[in-house]
Ligand code: SF4
Ligand code: SF4
Ligand code: SF4
């Protein structure tokens with residue numbers, strides 16, 4: 001059964017009140033909420049390369065009406081984000097209906113612009129428009145010593161134009177009071193924002209939470225390799241706690257308050 | 273519930289980034305970058321990301337204001353347009369068309385800018401028209 005029929009059934013049988021998918025409008029494929037009242041719009045339902053955080057949009061609707069039954073189209077990254085949002089009580093899994101779409105690369109199915117499937121590689125855009133002073137950030141992590149890596153990261157952070165796009169687009173950034181807007185941590189009116197505090201605050205919050213969708217890096221006008229940063233952070237989380245955010249509904253280790261400290265404090269440069 | 277996304281163009285500067293307004297039941301809830309837009313390719317600056325805020329701002333002017341008795345007072349469009357026309361004509365008659373200048377803006381559309389320069393040149397009769405991007 002094709003997706004349009006599946007969505008039509010969900011809406012008609014009342015299994016969902018609204019279905020968030022994509023439709024084409026003037027040549028742009030954009031997210032759209034399909035409802036029972038507008039079933040004729042379903043003919044425009046599209047899936048393809050386009051990727052927005054539909055699950056973040058679902059949280060906006062759930063905030064307006066917590067009992068709303070929401071359906072969404074989900075790729076692998078959307079599913080990981082959903083798991084994460086469930087464990088952080090941002091969405092109720094009982095109110096969600098998911099229709100999976102494939103994002104595996106194949107000849108017949110053009111997959112999303114996603115580097116998750118090929119770990120540890122720069123995305124398409126970065127390859128095409130290699131930034132100055134930048135061969136490949138991953139290469140840098142492997143080849144160079146801590147000092148060189150540190151200065152490289154500082155260089156990257158200094159490019160930040162403080163658009164908050166990385167936070168705004170992130171499916172798992174949902175705090176009503178965001179630390180990045182706390183004037184005690186991040187001075188207001190300064191560009192670039194406090195380096196490296198701004199980026200390291202966000203990176204530490206992404207520990208045990210970032211589901212590696214890459215949307216932040218796509219949205220960063222300064223082309224800062226954010227995904228790599230959060231991947232490195234979550235590599236530590238994985239090594240220490242054996243936890244991979246979004247893989248299932250297991251809660252992040254950082255939501256559990258233990259009774260003893262088992263980690264040795266380490267100087268910052270070994271993490272960078 | 274009515275949930276849709278409306279593509280538009282950021283009105284904060286002349287770059288013209290493509291945005292998507294997230295609209296919940298007729299009210300704009302947030303702004304997103306339009307990924308397929310050729311200008312910004314899914315990226316925005318901080319102004320674009322917050323584009324919805326001024327639309328919903330309680331401080332937004334919803335009617336024109338005319339200064340009467342030393343303070344601004346609400347007026348209708350008809351009143352305002354005839355008030356403006358009357359005063360422009362008065363200034364033009366007394367000091368000539370070059371005593372008036374018009375400053376247009378990156379925050380309005382090409383068509384509106386075109387109309388503004390047409391109005392300045394053909395109706396007022398001066399070449400004193402400039403753009404805020406040159407300030
Ligand atoms: S990759 Fe970026 S946008 Fe995606 S979950 Fe991680 S921090 Fe958020
Ligand atoms: S950056 Fe941190 S505080 Fe801000 S929304 Fe994301 S997780 Fe919350
Ligand atoms: S998206 Fe990039 S430029 Fe914008 S705040 Fe985040 S790191 Fe800085």
Ligand code: SF4
Nearest residue numbers: 282284285289317320
């Ligand atoms: S998002 Fe920023 S750069 Fe783009 S048009 Fe708006 S103000 Fe200009």
